[in-house]
Amino acid sequence: MKGLIGPLVLLGLLVGLTAFLLWTPAVAPHIGDYIRLAEARTHLSSSVRGLEALAGRDDGVGWQARSDLGRWYLAQGAAREAAALFRSALALYATSDLRADLAVALEASGRPGDALGEWQQLLPRRDAVQAVLRIEPDPVRAASILTRGGAATDALATLAAVGGTQAALERARALAATGKLTEALVEFERFLSSSPGDAGVHLEYGRALERAGALDRALLAYRAAGAAGAYAAGLLLESLGREDDALAAYRQSAEPEAKWRAARLLESSGRTPEALVLYGELARGAHRVGDDAALRLYLLHTRRGEPTKAAEARRYLSPALAWLAGVPVPAPALTSDPPRASPPVVSLATDLVQAFPGADGRRWAEIELAIAAARGTAADRLAIGEWYVAQGDWRNAFRMGSLVLGSLPCRRAYHLAYPLAWWDTVLRWAGTYGVDPYLVLAVIREESGFLPTAVSSSDARGLMQLLPSTARWIAEEKLRIPYREADLFAPDYNIRLGTWYLRHLLDQFGGDLAWAVAAYNGGPGNLRRWTADGVASPADLPAALRSPETREYLTKVLNAWLTYRWLYGGE
Structure with a gap:
């Protein structure tokens, strides 16, 4: 391997230098350091001292010099x-x-x-997979690293000829990760026959059994896991209609979600005082069920004619859930905007983009801005975010605004954290399909964080995170337009399909915005199943949602929608 490092790195540097030098130097004075950097990179062997001097700087020039100098040293065999x-x-x-x-x-x-x-942080990249196999001599440990890093198929290949109980466990995990559940169950059983007291593995085994449809055996495995398996056991028992047994299981778990499910069962069985105790405990906590528990606490106290307790619970309501409950939502408390100032890095970024058209200038500008933002003041970060707005880079503008908003909730930070991204496009398709444009933006914000190229673990794509199958159905069957998978990364196309789908969900659920948002995340079929017993009022919808992810999603999107309406004057 060492014999290949030098030629490969030098070849990479030559290719990079050729691309770097294809520019016309109509440059501003304060990017002269980049010109000197380019000259030093052109003649590396005779300019090492020049690069070393530049590498001492803590800015984009220093970053590039350190990177190039490191590759040069590596090519010379000076790896340390x-x-x-x-x-x-x-x-x-x-x-x-x-x-x-x-x-x-x-x-x-x-x-x-x-x-x-370092390689573990880069999995499942192919070079990282190869490095793990090369460096880690123990195939069982290597397989464990690969499975946790998302390379389960490679883990299975590594364990192909390896015996022993520990290899059986890692093989089971890799098989389960690749969906080969029947084979995974055999390997889990092989391990548990020699280590029957491993609660964590009993829990993994139970989950694999449940995925395979072996529900009775899954329940036994969860019970064998003790407290670690209590929440999973409760969920399974509840799905089987065994609510008393589910409640008993939930009570054995310390997980907030288990306490939430226990409180829901207590409430539905008429044991409201016991439910209120659990809701109160959860509402005062910092976990994600706190919002939903506060809403139940508020509603139950209100319905029981206990206004003092209801007012206490109201203090814990997020804007989204207060809105659902019909409680007036106050405007966010604002601090004053800091004085407008343009740090030097903003001018530098502009000149880099102009002087080095193409990927290099943009990349160097982003590096300079990222380094400056990490060390700068809130005012610096706001100026950097506003530079990104001018460039139409909504993702980085959103990131800068969100970074500032936590410590300085001023109007400029809100405008960055809740930008009118692709506004003309959003207005066009929102108007065409009769959807609130601020709802479209709120969904984009939560789904992709304004990253057009976002791809989820479930293969949802683009700004509004559409599954290819759903997008094809919308495009070809409903809109009668061509479908090209690559177009899901184009903002106009993705926003059009996603906005149409929001309209479709609004129509399915009587125009109710909250129901449409819940269906966008959880799926309309699941939403109908979760609410089959009826929902007493709009404020009762979150409690009916069986998916923790969908409950959290509903709150986040509604919070963002309310913020957009407040910020930009929506009614």
Whole structure:
């Protein structure tokens, strides 16, 4: 391997230098350091001292110099020096390729354990998979690392000829991760026959059994897991209609979601005082069920004619759930905007984009801005976010605004954290399909964080996170327009399909915005099943949602929608 490092790295540098030099130097004075950097990169072997001087800087020039100098040292066989440079560059601005360079340098300098730690963060990249297999001599440990890193198929190949109970366990995990449940169950049983007291593995085994449809056996496995399996047992028992047994199981668990389900069962069986105790405990906590518990607490006290207790519970309501309950939602408390100032890095970013058209200028600008934002004041971050707005980069504007909003809830931060992203497009399709444009933006914000190229673990794509199958159905069967999967990453196309789907859900659920939002995340079929017994009022909808993710999603989207309406004057 060491024999290949030098030629490969030097080839990469030559390709990079060729691309770098294809520009016309009509440049502003304060990017002269980038010109000197380019000259030093052109003649690396004779300009190492120049690069070393630039590498001492804690800005984009320093980052690029450290990265290039590290690759040059690595090509010369000075892996230890290269690793130090790569690590210091990562401290300024982290990229996956730079982390891979560091891992290569660490391995070449005789530090395989440190290299393995870096490669694990890059899984399931192919070079990371190959590095894990190369560095970790124990196939069982290697398989464990690969499965946890999302490379379960490679883990199975690694364990193909390995015996023993620990190998059986890792094989079971990898098989379960790839959906081969029948084979996974055999391996789990092999492990448990020799380690019957492992509660954590009993829980994993139970989940695999439940996925395979072996519900009675899954229940036995959950019970064998003790308190660790109590929540899973409760969910399964409740789905089977065994509510008393489910309640008993939930009471054995310390998980907030288990306490929430216990409170729901108590309430539905008429044991309201006991339910109120659990709701009160959850409402005062910091976990995600706190919002929903506060709403139940408020509604129950109101319906029981206990206004003092209801007022106490009302203090814990988020804006979204207060709105559902018909409680007036006050405007957010604002701090004053800091004085407008443009830090030098903003001008530098503009000049870099203009002087180096193409990917290099944009990349260097983003690096400079990221380093400055990490060290700057709230005012600096606001200026950086506003620069991104001017560039039409809504993702980075949103990130800057969100970063500031936590410590300085001023109007400028709100405008960045809740931007009118792709506003003309949103207005066009929202108007066409009769959807509140602020709802469209709220869904985009929660689904993708304004990243057009977002892809979820379930393969949902683009700004509004549409599954390819759903998008094809909308495009070809409903809108009668061509479907191209690559177009899901185009904002106009994705927003059009996603906005149509919101209209479709609104129509299915009587125009109720909250129901449509819940269906967007949980699916209309699931929503109908969860609410089959009826929902007394709009405020009772969150409690009917069996999916914790959907309950949380509903709250987040409604909060964002309310914020958009407040910020931009929606009625």
